[in-house]
Amino acid sequence: MNRATTTLPGDPPGGGRAVAVWSIGVAVYFVAVIFRTSLGVAGLDAADRFHVNASALSTFSILQLLVYAGMQIPVGLLVDRLGTKKVLCLGAVLFTAGQLGFAFSPSYGTALASRALLGCGDAMTFISVLRLGTRWFPARRGPFVAQLAGLVGMAGNLVSTLVLARLLHGLGWTPAFAGSALAGAVVLVLALLFLKDHPEGHEPEPFPHQGAAYIRRQIAEAWREPGTRLGMWVHFTTQFPAMVFLLLWGLPFLVQAQGLGRATAGELLTLVVLSNMVVGLVYGQVVARHHAARLPLALGTVAATAVMWALTLAWPGAHAPMALLLVLCVVLGACGPASMLGFDFARPANPPERQGTASGITNMGGFIASMTTLFAIGVLLDATGDDYSVAFCAVFVLQALGLSQILRLRGRAARRERERLVASRVETVHVPAA
Numbered sequence: 001m002n003r004a005t006t007t008l009p010g011d012p013p014g015g016g017r018a019v020a021v022w023s024i025g026v027a028v029y030f031v032a033v034i035f036r037t038s039l040g041v042a043g044l045d046a047a048d049r050f051h052v053n054a055s056a057l058s059t060f061s062i063l064q065l066l067v068y069a070g071m072q073i074p075v076g077l078l079v080d081r082l083g084t085k086k087v088l089c090l091g092a093v094l095f096t097a098g099q100l101g102f103a104f105s106p107s108y109g110t111a112l113a114s115r116a117l118l119g120c121g122d123a124m125t126f127i128s129v130l131r132l133g134t135r136w137f138p139a140r141r142g143p144f145v146a147q148l149a150g151l152v153g154m155a156g157n158l159v160s161t162l163v164l165a166r167l168l169h170g171l172g173w174t175p176a177f178a179g180s181a182l183a184g185a186v187v188l189v190l191a192l193l194f195l196k197d198h199p200e201g202h203e204p205e206p207f208p209h210q211g212a213a214y215i216r217r218q219i220a221e222a223w224r225e226p227g228t229r230l231g232m233w234v235h236f237t238t239q240f241p242a243m244v245f246l247l248l249w250g251l252p253f254l255v256q257a258q259g260l261g262r263a264t265a266g267e268l269l270t271l272v273v274l275s276n277m278v279v280g281l282v283y284g285q286v287v288a289r290h291h292a293a294r295l296p297l298a299l300g301t302v303a304a305t306a307v308m309w310a311l312t313l314a315w316p317g318a319h320a321p322m323a324l325l326l327v328l329c330v331v332l333g334a335c336g337p338a339s340m341l342g343f344d345f346a347r348p349a350n351p352p353e354r355q356g357t358a359s360g361i362t363n364m365g366g367f368i369a370s371m372t373t374l375f376a377i378g379v380l381l382d383a384t385g386d387d388y389s390v391a392f393c394a395v396f397v398l399q400a401l402g403l404s405q406i407l408r409l410r411g412r413a414a415r416r417e418r419e420r421l422v423a424s425r426v427e428t429v430h431v432p433a434a
Helices: 016-041 043-050 054-082 084-104 108-122 126-136 139-171 173-194 211-224 226-257 262-289 291-313 322-332 335-349 352-384 394-429
Strands: none
Touching: 016 043, 016 054, 016 084, 016 108, 016 126, 016 139, 016 173, 016 226, 016 262, 043 054, 043 108, 043 226, 054 084, 054 108, 054 126, 054 211, 054 226, 054 352, 084 108, 084 126, 084 173, 126 139, 126 352, 139 173, 139 262, 139 335, 211 226, 211 352, 226 262, 226 291, 226 322, 226 335, 226 352, 226 394, 262 291, 262 322, 262 335, 291 322, 291 335, 291 394, 335 352, 335 394, 352 394
């Protein structure tokens, strides 16, 4: 059977109302991504504003991602416990305050604190949106809905690349960042007024809070599932090359190492985002129809990314040709959709009451890899006198680590998923004797 999932008893109905409610949650995530990636177009300006070198500049993004990654399991537990509306609203408050603080930061230290606050709020958005999708749409639509959420997030990246960059260079630092913070206030009001955790008649079964024992059990049981761990390593291995490129080091690499103007470099960053959006739609449709395509798509994306980076960094001339940079950016665009496949391994491995925790564990993977690579590139650039060919070799080390874990876990995860599918079919077709 090629279909990912059939309609199950008790599945949410979906429909127009589901799309409307889910869209509000996705709008919160959209704004969070704009704020998260805003430093990607302001990296060189931030270095001048706060008088810092490459290592210190990378600390902005590293701290933001450190907070984000560290919050994933707590946020997953909060979503499982409190529901999506409360967590999303709290996240909107925090990331808006962080963006506003960054706009008015007079020093490097206060700017760091603002990015940490932003990372904390940002961490609360995506897992909440994933949960919102599982509560409002049938299970068979899960892969497509998740990819669509990721696509909308990349649209937020596009806004950073096109709109915020122009505001930054047209209006200046403080007006651009303070003005963008208004978007956070708008989505907060929308979420407070119109967001609902689930459709009527599909309330989750209540269960008593059991303190630390409950938390330990949720984490342990989610981690015990090979599908959760495989999902985390797929996310780890696929997401970070594009995240590092878009979040901080892409613009300096294209301008300083490849000799491009800022406008041309910005267009290439935009190409990464556009490629992400197109590939996301394709991956979502393919996986929704052919569940077995998950791993080949993920491994193919890892291989293509490694090949393109190797060709770009090893090019014998002073600068890689534009055609090669274009292909590199198109391939990097597939990294985001490939990372979403990690959730398609974790989702069927865990029951509904553990989905938030499992998603949190999965989502940690790519951000830990991104944080590590951001730091490594910054250190290597300072150590080698801005030799990007050496610094970006950190990408291959992280890919090799992640790939080894994917290959180690894939067999166990597949066997466990087949066992769950067989058990689910038996429960669905069983009819007690009259």
